[in-house]
Amino acid sequence: MVLVYSDDKKITFELLNKGNELAKELGEKLTAIIIGKPDDTLSKEYISYGADNVFVAETDIYQFKAEEYSIYLENIIKETGSETIIIGSNKNGKELASRLAGRLDVGCIIDCTNIYLKEKKLTTERVVYSGNAIAVEQFNSKPAIVTVPSKVFDPLPKDDKRKGEITKKKFDVEKSASKILKVQEMKSEGVNVEDAEIIVSCGRGFKKKEDIKMVQELANAIKGKTVGCSRPIAADLKWLSEDHWIGLSGHKVKPKLYIAAGISGQIQHIAGMRDSGIIVAINKDPEALIFKSADYGIVGDLYEVLPKLTSAVKDKIG
Amino acid sequence: MNIIVCAKQVIDVSEMKVDSSTKKPILQGVPQKISDIDKNAMEEAIKIKEKHGGKITVVTIGPTDAKERIKELLAMGADEGVLVTPPEKFDYFVVSNLLVSAIKKIGEYDIILCGEASIDMFSGQAGPRLAGLLGIPQITYAQNLVVDKDKVTADRNMGDTAVTTESSFPVLITVTKEINEPRLPSLMQILGAANKPINEMTADSLKSGLNPKVEMLELKGVSMERKNIVYKDDIDESVSKLVDSLAKEGVLR
Numbered sequence: 001m002v003l004v005y006s007d008d009k010k011i012t013f014e015l016l017n018k019g020n021e022l023a024k025e026l027g028e029k030l031t032a033i034i035i036g037k038p039d040d041t042l043s044k045e046y047i048s049y050g051a052d053n054v055f056v057a058e059t060d061i062y063q064f065k066a067e068e069y070s071i072y073l074e075n076i077i078k079e080t081g082s083e084t085i086i087i088g089s090n091k092n093g094k095e096l097a098s099r100l101a102g103r104l105d106v107g108c109i110i111d112c113t114n115i116y117l118k119e120k121k122l123t124t125e126r127v128v129y130s131g132n133a134i135a136v137e138q139f140n141s142k143p144a145i146v147t148v149p150s151k152v153f154d155p156l157p158k159d160d161k162r163k164g165e166i167t168k169k170k171f172d173v174e175k176s177a178s179k180i181l182k183v184q185e186m187k188s189e190g191v192n193v194e195d196a197e198i199i200v201s202c203g204r205g206f207k208k209k210e211d212i213k214m215v216q217e218l219a220n221a222i223k224g225k226t227v228g229c230s231r232p233i234a235a236d237l238k239w240l241s242e243d244h245w246i247g248l249s250g251h252k253v254k255p256k257l258y259i260a261a262g263i264s265g266q267i268q269h270i271a272g273m274r275d276s277g278i279i280v281a282i283n284k285d286p287e288a289l290i291f292k293s294a295d296y297g298i299v300g301d302l303y304e305v306l307p308k309l310t311s312a313v314k315d316k317i318g
Numbered sequence: 319m320n321i322i323v324c325a326k327q328v329i330d331v332s333e334m335k336v337d338s339s340t341k342k343p344i345l346q347g348v349p350q351k352i353s354d355i356d357k358n359a360m361e362e363a364i365k366i367k368e369k370h371g372g373k374i375t376v377v378t379i380g381p382t383d384a385k386e387r388i389k390e391l392l393a394m395g396a397d398e399g400v401l402v403t404p405p406e407k408f409d410y411f412v413v414s415n416l417l418v419s420a421i422k423k424i425g426e427y428d429i430i431l432c433g434e435a436s437i438d439m440f441s442g443q444a445g446p447r448l449a450g451l452l453g454i455p456q457i458t459y460a461q462n463l464v465v466d467k468d469k470v471t472a473d474r475n476m477g478d479t480a481v482t483t484e485s486s487f488p489v490l491i492t493v494t495k496e497i498n499e500p501r502l503p504s505l506m507q508i509l510g511a512a513n514k515p516i517n518e519m520t521a522d523s524l525k526s527g528l529n530p531k532v533e534m535l536e537l538k539g540v541s542m543e544r545k546n547i548v549y550k551d552d553i554d555e556s557v558s559k560l561v562d563s564l565a566k567e568g569v570l571r
Contacts, residue, residue, distance in 0.1 A: 061513040062532040091476045095446040095458045102450025107531030110441040130331045133343045136536040178485035197498050237494050266331050278567050291548050299550035312561045317570050
């Protein structure tokens with residue numbers, strides 16, 4: 001059996017496509033997992049996106065704890081005799097997969113950007129060394145656990161006519177000694193940099209928070225409207241919410257046009273935007289690393305360049 | 319309070335070069351360092367010790383030259399180092415099992431601290447995997463820690479949500495870069511570190527017959543070819559050239 005699990009149903013839809021393909025090749029069935037209250041609507045949706053079966057581990061736990069969720073998954077793996085486990089690579093998914101791998105003492109590969117069978121063995125690719133290399137790795141034992149980030153695979157077209165079986169089961173799960181005291185929605189400005197076609201980003205070259213409006217003005221002029229930033233602006237200075245943060249620990253983006261203003265070009269930032277179409281850098285330091293990763297660059301003070309660039313763009317495209 | 323810090327020696331990724339003909343990364347001769355976020359874990363351990371007293375042991379799975387890196391952590395404030403040289407082939411399965419054996423040798427502990435991920439592979443697998451193997455609670459992505467006598471409270475950045483988690487001991491905690499600013503040791507501390515013990519062990523002496531479950535088949539290069547056209551003269555002229563180029567690329571409409 002091939003198992004697919006994520007607490008984010010959008011990622012599950014994507015994983016079901018790849019899971020379906022692998023299951024067919026392995027001659028096995030594909031099962032989507034739900035941990036929580038039985039949800040027939042969601043179960044049917046999983047089936048219409050490619051699952052042969054849905055396994056619901058019924059629980060009234062409503063908060064995610066990797067300690068407890070890993071026991072549910074362990075039970076389901078044993079119950080179904082599954083050997084391929086695909087988990088969505090958000091933060092919950094990564095710690096869950098890793099803990100599960102420790103419990104079962106089996107192989108695990110995090111953040112796969114491709115999964116396939118090579119000589120019948122599960123083989124994966126993932127980006128390593130801050131985007132400078134791709135590691136091709138292969139499992140030589142089973143079960144095999146992999147995690148896959150969002151948007152690596154496209155979902156199958158939804159087919160409401162697909163049929164599948166829904167199994168519900170309760171498990172006794174040992175409670176973790178840890179306690180969740182508070183869960184707060186992160187301050188978000190509703191920005192989705194991952195879907196943006198044009199992004200203008202800011203970094204440490206900006207002297208104060210108010211100055212970031214220059215970036216927004218340029219973004220508006222190019223009709224991109226999306227503002228991104230490097231780590232210090234979101235994580236340290238908190239001038240922008242973390243949904244703007246582009247980089248290795250932030251969001252990975254691939255817009256058609258990426259403009260980096262006042263960003264030095266630390267390798268962690270490059271890892272988040274290197275797949276962009278055209279990259280433009282604006283920096284006053286001619287030696288800044290960012291120019292090495294850019295198609296076009298202007299060496300100059302962003303306080304002078306940005307307003308001029310905004311008005312030149314307005315003149316050009318009206 | 320007994321604290322164990324897991325630290326990894328990694329290559330300095332910013333110094334890594336790519337072979338221009340094969341496009342494969344060149345790993346030989348690249349300077350080595352302690353993975354950045356593991357230093358944040360070390361700093362946090364020192365802060366806990368400053369408040370509650372106790373002992374900090376650093377564990378590294380790595381080649382013998384990692385001893386020099388462990389000395390940096392001893393200079394920062396660790397009391398003792400443990401260096402385990404891995405077998406020729408290893409993966410997270412092998413490394414986490416070696417960590418468990420090394421930790422059992424170290425003895426009683428209250429807190430294990432790790433970085434959220436190492437800067438070379440950036441999996442974030444080692445910490446939670448180790449917690450699963452040890453069967454102890456895990457607190458991941460901690461941005462702030464408050465350690466009391468018998469419990470720890472952590473603010474965690476989980477992406478869409480901020481989660482506050484509490485746990486009794488023993489517990490494994492992974493920290494993010496934002497949690498603190500790792501200190502730079504003084505010259506006296508660097509000299510003093512030479513007298514602190516580093517216990518060297520081989521993988522076989524801890525747990526023999528560990529074979530990886532995952533094998534690396536190939537490390538492929540990624541070509542990052544960019545036009546690198548940089549305008550550096552008069553700003554007005556640069557801006558107008560850039561806008562023309564972008565228009566020609568078809569990204570301005």
